[in-house]
Amino acid sequence: MTCYVDVPAHRDLASFDKDWKQLIGTRAEVHHGGKLIRAGIIDDIMTDSGIVWLASNGVERRVLYDINSGYQIRLLPGGP
Structure with missing residues (x-):
């Protein structure tokens, strides 16, 4: 089962403080x-x-x- 996590736009992955596996299915940018x-x-x-x-x-x-x-992951709001 895929979990979706609502996160603010352009929130850095490093600042996420929950179960990392919940981020599967979340839209993100790689910088x-x-x-x-x-x-x-x-x-x-x-x-x-x-x-x-x-x-x-x-x-x-x-x-x-x-x-x-050196890659930075920025989470985007919503799921796929």
Whole structure:
């Protein structure tokens, strides 16, 4: 079962203080070096929030982002 979490627009993943797995299905943006890399839906997330997977979408494949490599995840309001 997918859980949806209502979060304020552009809330940083680092400030989220609940069960990380609840974020599966949430829309998010991935930024690196201040630039938007991709937007999509969180497909999976590690319990410590260190690694986030964005779901495939059309021609974009499923992608892993390692937060320790400088990626920033910003949560968007609502589910998919």
